[in-house]
Amino acid sequence: QHKSPSMTFQVRHQSAVTGKRIIITGGLGQIGQRLAAHLRAKYGQESVLLTDVKKPTKEVLKDGPYEYADILDYNQLKRLVVNHGADWLIHFSALLSAVGEQNVPLAVKVNINGLHNILNIANDFGLRLFVPSTIGAFGVDSPKNPTPDFCIQRPKTIYGVAKVHAELMGEYYKERFGLDFRSLRYPGIISADLQLGGGTTDYAVMMFYHALTSGHFTCGLRPDTRMPMMHIDDCITSTLKFMETPEEKLKQRVYNISAMSFTPQEISDEIKKYIPEFQVTYKGNPLLQGIADSWPDVFEDVNARRDWGHYHHYDITRLAEFMMDNFKQQLD
Numbered sequence: 001q002h003k004s005p006s007m008t009f010q011v012r013h014q015s016a017v018t019g020k021r022i023i024i025t026g027g028l029g030q031i032g033q034r035l036a037a038h039l040r041a042k043y044g045q046e047s048v049l050l051t052d053v054k055k056p057t058k059e060v061l062k063d064g065p066y067e068y069a070d071i072l073d074y075n076q077l078k079r080l081v082v083n084h085g086a087d088w089l090i091h092f093s094a095l096l097s098a099v100g101e102q103n104v105p106l107a108v109k110v111n112i113n114g115l116h117n118i119l120n121i122a123n124d125f126g127l128r129l130f131v132p133s134t135i136g137a138f139g140v141d142s143p144k145n146p147t148p149d150f151c152i153q154r155p156k157t158i159y160g161v162a163k164v165h166a167e168l169m170g171e172y173y174k175e176r177f178g179l180d181f182r183s184l185r186y187p188g189i190i191s192a193d194l195q196l197g198g199g200t201t202d203y204a205v206m207m208f209y210h211a212l213t214s215g216h217f218t219c220g221l222r223p224d225t226r227m228p229m230m231h232i233d234d235c236i237t238s239t240l241k242f243m244e245t246p247e248e249k250l251k252q253r254v255y256n257i258s259a260m261s262f263t264p265q266e267i268s269d270e271i272k273k274y275i276p277e278f279q280v281t282y283k284g285n286p287l288l289q290g291i292a293d294s295w296p297d298v299f300e301d302v303n304a305r306r307d308w309g310h311y312h313h314y315d316i317t318r319l320a321e322f323m324m325d326n327f328k329q330q331l332d
């Protein structure tokens, strides 16, 4: 049905009054589509524009608006923000830790230059900006158990360096220009899908998948390598809650969030409760091991729980139950 310009204006205007108009970059990664589904349920299907440089599946196109967006192209981003009438920008585009080490120039381009475009766009158009940070923003000199919000941060990956840069730039733009910048430091996020971005914590997702498909997994980490982890639903619930928190409640702009910590040995023991014959071979990968050894063992998130009510629902037992059920359904 043809819409007259005034009707289009009414639709826009209504949605601006009742809800939020949101753009998500890097939307076809592990978190984007799930977060978009939650935001669309709350603010309306058309209110969330998912973007990425990848070709979307038919399901993605069916679920709501999707556009190609290269975060290195400032003018194109500007056009999207103006045309969508965006209020919030959620910026997921990034090369993760392991893949970043394999292509440092590209990681610098996407994770640092791209972020500059995003900060400037958000600032120029008065958007609320969310940029996830990570356990990878810490390094060997940081306290490991627990790792608090404020402590020494000297990461040794380009991914971590770029994330510390993003945290500091965001805080600076907030102080200097009043940008409503918000960042959560995510642990390894666990979901039953294989849209992974080349992270060090991805082994945990792959372990479930291989347990169900071949009964065997070759792990690139030592069995006692402990890292903070979180179920994707807890990550999404907290991200939404954090984004909706009134500014005056935020005592800081960057918060750790946590749920559980486990080692490859511990998660394989959980899987063995379902598949007793499951076998893991540990074959050290120096790149992955070096990264994991420099990261926190246990993440402290008292400030997030106190200031805006972060909580988690999934522990390791519930997580394993969810992963087994979910992957099984997909594979049946």
Ligand code: AKB
Pocket: 096, 097, 098, 133, 134, 135, 136, 159, 186, 187, 188, 189, 198, 199, 200, 201, 202
């Ligand atoms: C990675 O492993 O690189 C990410 C992260 C913890 O930020 N999943």
